[in-house]
Amino acid sequence: MFDDLDQRLIAELRADARLPALTLSRRLGVSRGTIQNRIARLRRDKVILGFTVRLGDAVEGNAIRAVTMIEIRSGDTRSVIAALKRLPEVAALHSTHGRWDLVASLVASDLSALDQALAAIRQVPGVSASETTILMTPV
Secondary structure (H helix, E strand, C coil), X not given: CCCHHHHHHHXXXXXXXXXXXXXXXXXXXXXXXXXXXXXXXXXXXXXXXXXXXXXXXXXXCCCEEEEEEEXXXXXXXXXXXXXXXXXXXEEEEEECCCCCCEEEEEEEXXXXXXXXXXXXXXXXXXXXXXXXXXXXXXX
């Protein structure tokens, strides 16, 4: 599926998605056109879904982070996922196997905002149960 160049290109973009094609071409030892074509193909094939910004601790240092496990009533999965993706506090959403159907990574500005987000999650039609763990100090 991916060759060595694709893997190295993706690694460079993960580290800094704003690197210019010329810089990428020099680092990877290929032409600028090759880099542009590879990125275009990776986007077209939905390998690269987009580019994002990672904020430093000075901005997000006081954010409250949590992980919420969610159980969904049978048949409601698509509508629940769509509703959860619209909540600004949901930073990531993953399907799982086991007791819980989904795991949501949450980022809130403070405990009150987290509480409101959790209330919104519980009110989504199709959510039958949830359990949240607030993340403390990274180790």
